[in-house]
Amino acid sequence: MINMDKSPHILNTSSNLLGICFLLLTSLKVLGKSQQTVIDDITFVAIILFMLSCLLSFLSMRKPTKQSKNLEKIADYIFLTGLSVLFITAILFSFNIIR
Numbered sequence: 001m002i003n004m005d006k007s008p009h010i011l012n013t014s015s016n017l018l019g020i021c022f023l024l025l026t027s028l029k030v031l032g033k034s035q036q037t038v039i040d041d042i043t044f045v046a047i048i049l050f051m052l053s054c055l056l057s058f059l060s061m062r063k064p065t066k067q068s069k070n071l072e073k074i075a076d077y078i079f080l081t082g083l084s085v086l087f088i089t090a091i092l093f094s095f096n097i098i099r
Helices: 008-030 038-061 064-094
Strands: none
Touching: 008 038, 008 064, 038 064
């Protein structure tokens, strides 16, 4: 059986998306739009999810095999949830449901 560790990929992608979320949140604050929309609130949820995913994927690379697989699986699900939150936000924003 081939060992296909996803943890490095999850860590890399989560950290990149975490940076994009921080950039989006900072842009909303600088432009003064954070009080007018709920996008900053939703982005904050995505930040929490991507940070948890980064942390768990990092820990999974440091733990023994059985614990590693469990942490990797949880990190994977949390990453997918964060990605879904960003996707839903983009769809709602595109259709002018969120202002």
